[in-house]
Amino acid sequence: MIPTYEEIYSALAERHGAELQKKLSLARTAVCGLGGLGSNIAVCLVRAGVGHVRIIDFDRVDISNINRQQYFLEQIGQYKTDALYEILKRINPYCEVVRTNVRLNEKNIPEILASEDVICEAFDDPESKAELVNCVLERLPEKYLIAASGMAGLFSANAIKTRKIAKRFYLSGDGESDVSEGTGLVSSRVMVCAAHQAHKAIQLINEEFQEEQK
Template structure:
């Protein structure tokens, strides 16, 4: 069966979201930095919502240890995550403009690779890399909105994962406490909850809803 036309898919989204919001989503540009448990789920949620431009970035490859919580398939093992996620997103949202980079983000390349995004999503695993990206964006791209994640490990209650507005343009999602090093690690359901918080924060920013 042929895939629906761009107009048909847009109309279906417009019926769900309303014309005003869907137009805002369609012209929005979002960068997802890190395509692991958080980033892969966030990217899929944004693509399904009809975000018009996605910039996805990761330097890692798909490993069997990723399959319990990340949106990859066994036949993608060994493939760069940026390529595997681009392929998946193109199946979900064939008319979304997707730019993928198989590169490690650094203080030097962040201002270049993220400069065209309206909203930047931090979805790294390591605390030091999270801090590096957040600090670099706040210092070099202060006009951007930034949505970050912190604390989603273990099987603690889902309701302690929240979204907080830290500054005018910086949002933090998670429980802010749990650490993969101090417990059972990352469980798919809880990672997905935090990813949902981040994706929804992005959608609300696009909609012009800036409160938490």
């Protein structure tokens, strides 16, 4: 038997406090890229009771993803948007999860992200990361943006930090460890970075948002 909206909401409010829970439930977030970073970020946000999460990817679940991404074996071959939608709805069926099954580029980014407040960059390709970040900073300067750079390998988890780069732009990661240098992506370290991004999103929602927003 699935609990009602009110039951889940009050359980969350009991953990987080009524004020924070109200802000979380009104927040509009987007996760761009649903791999090791994005699938974990989205799970964190939905577990925390964020009311709206737009999940964006064009790719399908592959067996090589299972080592660090939230998907299950029987989801191999599904679109990541559909597979993650199922997972998120099992965590909180009342969260508004919007699937956007496209490859983001500088032409479609402004429109797709127009109605979101907090944007998490979670791509793997460095040029796609830079394209999204530049496009959001140039075209959507009112958005909060949390990007990631450097989470590959078995280096110390403590090297992963989140720092504020500009007024509404934050960067998580160690800034250096590149997947192309042969170290690979390990679940634990990728999840540390994803959790940094999700945590910054939740902090910003707490600090910057008003309870009556939208």
